[in-house]
Amino acid sequence: MTLDTDPPPTSAPTQGRIRRENVERILKAAELVFAEAGCAGATMADIADRAGLPKANLHYYFGTKEDLYRAVLDNILRLWLTPIQALTPEADPATALTAYVTAKLELSRTRPHASKVFANEILHGATQIEGFLAGDLRRLVDAKAAVIDGWVAAGRIAPLDARQFLFMIWAVTQHYADFDVQIRKLLGRRALTRQDFAHITAGVLQLVLRAAGLPDVETPELNPSPPNA
Structure with missing residues (x-):
């Protein structure tokens, strides 16, 4: 019998929780950076650094800075309305x-x-x-x-x-x-x-x-x- 030494796959609920937590961290960090630098002056590297995540994670969830900026605005508007x-x-x-x-x-x-x-x-x-x-x-x-x-x-x-x-x-x-x-x-x-x-x-x-x-x-x-x- 061969022992399976690979780690168990992450369950779907856990993956969903991790995704939500990462997206929340990114949106909060982006909100702060966009407030300080504006959309034009902000960079994905600055936002990743503020979120404490690799820059690749930002691009995984949000393809471009403009996509992330629109997501931040959508989040703000839901909050306010x-x-x-x-x-x-x-x-x-x-x-x-x-x-x-x-x-x-x-x-x-x-x-x-x-x-x-x-x-x-x-x-x-x-x-x-x-x-x-x-x-x-x-x-x-x-x-x-x-x-x-x-x-x-x-x-x-x-x-x-x-x-x-x-x-x-x-x-x-x-x-x-x-x-x-x-x-x-x-x-x-x-x-x-x-x-x-x-x-x-x-x-x-x-x-x-x-x-x-x-x-x-x-x-x-x-x-x-x-x-x-």
Whole structure:
């Protein structure tokens, strides 16, 4: 009898797990490198080094840098579009808006580079996502604007321009990711802490809810000045 000394083949579930883990590592590393260098300045070698993987692994999962860049953008958009689903016709406006704003600011805290990648793409003409902006995103914004218009018509919130209201929420919440250097310098911080973001969230919610004619919700106490880090 001949003994089989070869290692057992990797099971399909294990292969799937390894693939998911590698893809996740690559996407996170690419998000950081694209945020720092832009698509034009980033290299697959830089991303592989940041991911701690051989460059060949990147090309195995993503054929080109452009393929990887589009995958990063797709991942960011899926991440961002989930919180807006809280805006539904039957939802309580104050509760839904609070959940949406809080989720957006939490993404600015935990995934600031994602916001910077998206901002860079827009600033450079949105060449990779132009179709998405004019198609799927426009339809989504139309649908959520209709929800807000319904709230207005039912007297549940104050009259306002629904699309401009959404744009304002995006601008304010993403500002803390895109312009974090400016925010930190002006507040005298080396980094924005959880306490800082609790204070920021309370302030932004106050502005958003008051713009909609809604009472303030219970949030971390607003101090006259931001808390010290």
